[in-house]
Amino acid sequence: MSEAKRLLVVSNRLPVTLTPGDDGWHARASSGGLATAMEPILKERGGLWIGWAGDDGSLAAEERDRLLDSASQGFSFVAVDFPPGEGPAFYTGYSNRSVWPLFHVFPSRMDFEPGSWRDYVNGNRRFADRVAECKREGDLIWIHDYHLMLAPAMLRERDAGVRAGFFLHIPFPPSEVFSLLPHGDEVLEGLLGADLIGFHTHNHLQNFRTCLLRILGIESTLDRVEYRGHLTKLQALPIGIEPDGLTSLVESDETTAGIIRELHREYDGQRVLIAVDRLDYTKGIPERFRAWRAFLKARPELRQKAVLIQVAVPSREDIDEYQDLSSQINELAGEINGEFGTTGWHPIVYLRHSIDRPNLAALYAVSEVAWVTPLRDGMNLVAKEYCACKVDDDGVLVLSQFAGAAAEMGEALLVNPYDEEQVTGAIERALNMPPEERARRMSQLRERVARNHVFDWAERFIKALETVETAATRLPLDLDVPLLASAYRGAEKRLLIFDYDGTLVRIADDPAKAKAPGGLIDSLSRLSSDPRNVVAVISGRMSRDLTEWLGSTPGLLLAAEHGALIRRPGNSEWETLTTVPPPDWKTRIRSILQHYVDRAPGSFIEEKEYSVVWHYGRLDPEFGGWLASELTATLDGLLSDTDARPVRGKRIVEVRPVWANKGALTAQLLSENADARFRLAVGDDTTDEDMFAALDAESFTIRVGRGYSLARFRLADPAAVIRLIQTLGG
Ligand code: ADP
Ligand code: G6P
Numbered sequence: 001m002s003e004a005k006r007l008l009v010v011s012n013r014l015p016v017t018l019t020p021g022d023d024g025w026h027a028r029a030s031s032g033g034l035a036t037a038m039e040p041i042l043k044e045r046g047g048l049w050i051g052w053a054g055d056d057g058s059l060a061a062e063e064r065d066r067l068l069d070s071a072s073q074g075f076s077f078v079a080v081d082f083p084p085g086e087g088p089a090f091y092t093g094y095s096n097r098s099v100w101p102l103f104h105v106f107p108s109r110m111d112f113e114p115g116s117w118r119d120y121v122n123g124n125r126r127f128a129d130r131v132a133e134c135k136r137e138g139d140l141i142w143i144h145d146y147h148l149m150l151a152p153a154m155l156r157e158r159d160a161g162v163r164a165g166f167f168l169h170i171p172f173p174p175s176e177v178f179s180l181l182p183h184g185d186e187v188l189e190g191l192l193g194a195d196l197i198g199f200h201t202h203n204h205l206q207n208f209r210t211c212l213l214r215i216l217g218i219e220s221t222l223d224r225v226e227y228r229g230h231l232t233k234l235q236a237l238p239i240g241i242e243p244d245g246l247t248s249l250v251e252s253d254e255t256t257a258g259i260i261r262e263l264h265r266e267y268d269g270q271r272v273l274i275a276v277d278r279l280d281y282t283k284g285i286p287e288r289f290r291a292w293r294a295f296l297k298a299r300p301e302l303r304q305k306a307v308l309i310q311v312a313v314p315s316r317e318d319i320d321e322y323q324d325l326s327s328q329i330n331e332l333a334g335e336i337n338g339e340f341g342t343t344g345w346h347p348i349v350y351l352r353h354s355i356d357r358p359n360l361a362a363l364y365a366v367s368e369v370a371w372v373t374p375l376r377d378g379m380n381l382v383a384k385e386y387c388a389c390k391v392d393d394d395g396v397l398v399l400s401q402f403a404g405a406a407a408e409m410g411e412a413l414l415v416n417p418y419d420e421e422q423v424t425g426a427i428e429r430a431l432n433m434p435p436e437e438r439a440r441r442m443s444q445l446r447e448r449v450a451r452n453h454v455f456d457w458a459e460r461f462i463k464a465l466e467t468v469e470t471a472a473t474r475l476p477l478d479l480d481v482p483l484l485a486s487a488y489r490g491a492e493k494r495l496l497i498f499d500y501d502g503t504l505v506r507i508a509d510d511p512a513k514a515k516a517p518g519g520l521i522d523s524l525s526r527l528s529s530d531p532r533n534v535v536a537v538i539s540g541r542m543s544r545d546l547t548e549w550l551g552s553t554p555g556l557l558l559a560a561e562h563g564a565l566i567r568r569p570g571n572s573e574w575e576t577l578t579t580v581p582p583p584d585w586k587t588r589i590r591s592i593l594q595h596y597v598d599r600a601p602g603s604f605i606e607e608k609e610y611s612v613v614w615h616y617g618r619l620d621p622e623f624g625g626w627l628a629s630e631l632t633a634t635l636d637g638l639l640s641d642t643d644a645r646p647v648r649g650k651r652i653v654e655v656r657p658v659w660a661n662k663g664a665l666t667a668q669l670l671s672e673n674a675d676a677r678f679r680l681a682v683g684d685d686t687t688d689e690d691m692f693a694a695l696d697a698e699s700f701t702i703r704v705g706r707g708y709s710l711a712r713f714r715l716a717d718p719a720a721v722i723r724l725i726q727t728l729g730g
Contacts, residue, residue: 005466006139007047010131012091012147014079015039016071017054018064025059027071031278031313031354033239033381034144034169040242041458042075050078050130052091057084080130082123089116090123092318095147101321102181103146103170104282104376109321112182121150124190128154135162140465143194145169150186153193156230165465166194169239170378171404172204175211175633185215192227195468198461200379200404202236209234210633217629219648219686226708229475233468237461238408239379240452243388249361250389259362267366271306271431274367276360276382277374278315279352281325284375284400284417285312289332289348291423296340296347298424304345306431308371309363313354326352364389369396369430372403373417379404383412387449393442396430398423408448411441476703476714481724484680484700484713488728491678493532495669496728497691498721499662499683500539500546503704506718507617507650516549520722526729528555528569534673538563538662540654540687542608543574562656562687563665564610577668578659585642586612589635589655596631600624611644611656621651628653649685663690670694682721683711 015035016027029035042049053064061081068077082090093116101109128151131141141164143151148166155162178184188211191197199205209225212218218227225232249256263272277283292308312329316322333350340347355363364370370386380403387397387409399405399412406414413426488494501507501514504524508514528535536557537550543560547567550558558567565574586607593605593614602618614631616624631653635646643657666681681691684704692701692710703711704721715721 005462006136007042007045007462008131008134008139008141009038009042009047009049009144010127010141010148010151011035011038011049011051011144012095012127014049014051014053014068014077016068016077018059018067019054020059025055025063025067027067029354030054031315033379036381037239037241037454038144038458040245040454043073044455045458046075048076048078048134050080050127050134052082052087053077053079054087056088057082057086078130078134080126082126086119086122086126088318089119090126091147092316094120096316096319098181099146099149099187100170100282102177103173105171105173105177106281106376107177107180109281110180114182117183124148124150124154127151128158131155132158135159139163140462141165142167142461142465150190151193153190156193163465163468164194165196165198165461166191167198167237167461168204168378169200171201171376172199172207172211174207175214178207178211179215184211188212188216189227192225192230192232194232196233196235196461196465198235198237198464200236200238201407203407204378204404205234205236213636214629214633217625217648219632229706229708231469231474231708233464235461235464237457237464238404238452239381240454240457241381241384241388241449242454243384243450245357246361246364246385246388247391249358250365250391253358253361256358256362256365259359260365263362263366267307269305271302271369272367273306273308273369273371273427274311274363274386275308275371276311276363276385277313279312279322279326279329280315281321282374282376283312284373285310285325285329286332287375287417287420288371288373288423289329289336291420291427292347293336293339294420295424295427296336299428302431303340303347304342307345307347307349309349309351309367311351311353311355311360311363314352360385361389365391367395369398369427371398371427372405373398373400373415373423374403375400375417377403377405383409384449387442387445390442390446393439393446394435395442396433396438397442397445398426398430408452409445411444474708474710476709476711479700479702479713479715479724481727484724485727487700488678488680491532491676493534493673493676494678495534495536495673495676495680496527497536497538497666497669497681499685499688499691499704500537500541502650502684502718503682503688503721504537504718510617520725521550521553523722523725523729524550524556525553527725528553530729534669534676536669538665538691540611540613540649542606543567547574557669559662559665561608561610562660562662564657564660566665577665580643580657580659583610583642583644583657585639585644585655589638592631592634592638596627600627603627610660611654613652613654615652617651624651647687649687661690662687663694666691666694681711682715682724 013030015030017030018025064079097111143166152164152166155164209220212220223234333348337346364386372383383399383405397412400417401414415423415426505514538559540562543565546558546560555569565576567574597603600619603616606613632646644655646653646655679699682702689710695701701711702713702715703709704715
């Protein structure tokens with residue numbers, strides 16, 4: 001584990017939950033993947049775990065804290081204070097009635113009440129307050145899961161320099177589903193307060209990025225997003241388990257060995273299948289029971305020779321959906337046992353409680369098949385725990401393709417849990433699988449589970465969090481003009497690259513009005529006619545516009561359409577840097593763009609040789625931005641099989657080939673002018689970031705305007721850029 005920095009883990013659920021009994025309150029182990037995964041990490045590393053103790057607020061704070069202290073081992077528990085009733089309301093409201101069902105793609109189970117949103121906001125604020133009270137300079141804050149999606153931004157509001165990561169333990173749904181969530185935009189903004197957001201799978205991460213684009217209109221890259229001057233890193237980090245504890249229970253623990261012997265006696269001559277879940281509708285327990293019924297109907301010879309042991313720990317019992325599910329499962333188990341059972345044999349052994357680790361390890365160890373078929377799951381740790389306990393490699397994992405674990409457990413028999421025939425087919429195959437195949441699959445699964453240890457997972461998250469460049473470190477500094485001028489004068493050869501719109505001239509609503517003023521042309525000419533200088537204007541503009549506005553400036557290199565076309569000094573012809581013919585996708589998207597022009601009069605299409613642009617500068621900014629997000633997302637999907645991508649610029653959506661970018665041309669100019677000791681690039685837009693990225697740390701990279709940028713320096717506006725050019729041109 002990485003040393004030094006103190007870790008503050010923040011989650012709704014602490015690893016122990018306080019519950020009232022006849023003789024007062026007791027601490028019992030919490031159920032669920034989050035607590036199981038994080039507890040060994042804090043035991044190993046130490047730190048604080050901040051969370052809700054599970055009480056209803058009627059327990060005195062001193063008594064609560066005393067109970068928590070006596071339950072903690074090697075790290076401290078800090079309880080978040082809630083007034084009576086507010087903790088349970090926070091827990092059973094928006095978090096578990098709205099977000100949980102929706103994120104697991106059960107929109108029909110979503111239940112939303114406006115008051116529950118207020119409880120969610122207040123609850124998140126209480127967590128953020130508690131963290132702020134406990135936090136010391138240099139602490140790392142790691143917030144977990146869907147209950148606390150507003151907390152990252154709330155913490156950042158209090159302290160812009162806070163170092164806070166967030167991990168989502170449940171799936172992030174597709175944007176069509178997420179968009180049903182009331183206050184979804186605020187949830188996204190809340191998350192973007194984090195420096196790092198981790199997901200179990202790339203698929204969840206991509207869903208999140210699509211939501212940012214469609215709902216907030218924010219562009220992101222594969223691994224980062226910038227919002228309101230703050231940078232958030234995005235990462236897919238599948239969680240692991242701590243396999244050694246379970247493995248050593250099976251290999252060398254006396255108590256576990258005793259339980260294993262007992263189980264062998266009890267189920268002698270029977271094929272044992274195991275299922276272990278929290279009692280949750282996402283876990284597919286009724287579907288599993290129905291499939292087992294169908295299986296036993298089809299395979300009467302296996303009756304009395306096979307048993308499904310279902311361990312299910314009750315969960316969220318104050319929520320109606322969970323009570324209904326519990327009754328439904330009881331009834332089904334009763335029906336099926338009634339239908340097929342005989343004296344001394346029941347096809348389903350239903351244990352409706354939590355079991356301890358030795359019992360769990362023993363059950364996994366004696367079971368031939370693990371039947372892990374959630375309808376949707378962030379990861380699913382049970383699948384991994386089963387493999388860790390199969391020390392003899394003799395067992396088969398049947399796994400839902402809708403569990404995050406499926407992405408990394410390809411040797412399991414993957415099934416669609418909604419397809420009963422497919423599931424029973426997989427159970428049949430598992431029970432008949434030849435020993436060599438079982439061993440081959442299981443040993444590979446087990447190796448991978450051992451490799452992705454939960455400690456490594458935590459270490460990776462913490463490293464990524466520690467190394468995130470904060471927005472503060474990436475905000476360009478005000479340009480020191482005399483420093484730049486002296487470097488310029490001291491160099492024998494210089495390369496100077498300028499963007500056009502927004503850099504040399506102000507952005508105009510009508511692109512045709514962005515004509516270069518005479519003063520600019522004179523100043524540029526003075527620079528470009530110096531034989532020591534190579535001066536280039538690289539623009540997204542069409543070659544025709546650049547020829548008209550800058551074509552007569554002597555010695556100036558012009559690049560149009562982001563570098564797809566260039567015109568070298570002294571040459572009136574434009575050349576292309578590629579052999580790729582002009583694209584055919586333009587015809588595909590023309591009618592879509594036209595549809596947007598029809599919906600939004602005042603917007604218009606600009607067609608260039610290699611790209612097409614939809615301009616919405618004259619629309620109401622909010623409406624225009626909203627349409628632009630929708631259009632970008634639509635085009636992104638439509639063009640996925642081409643080399644073209646939609647990119648949002650300032651009040652435009654531009655579709656252009658990926659190879660046409662300012663970075664590629666900057667790199668080419670650098671290699672043609674390797675002896676240029678002074679290098680300058682000035683730009684204002686996202687497309688100019690590629691230019692900055694292509695230059696080294698000694699180059700003068702200048703962002704025009706405010707905001708996060710790869711550039712080292714900033715200038716306020718085009719007027720400041722022109723003054724700089726005049727200074728250099730002397
Ligand atoms: P979730 O987090 O949705 O509950 P996971 O499969 O990721 O699902 O994690 C569940 C964790 O809870 C596992 O560590 C599992 O062993 C444990 N667990 C589930 N049911 C029981 C039970 N009845 N008794 C003991 N532990 C259980
Ligand atoms: C899942 C969630 C956790 C939650 C756990 C148990 O694993 O991702 O955040 O703690 O279920 O649910 P509970 O409602 O008891 O906290």
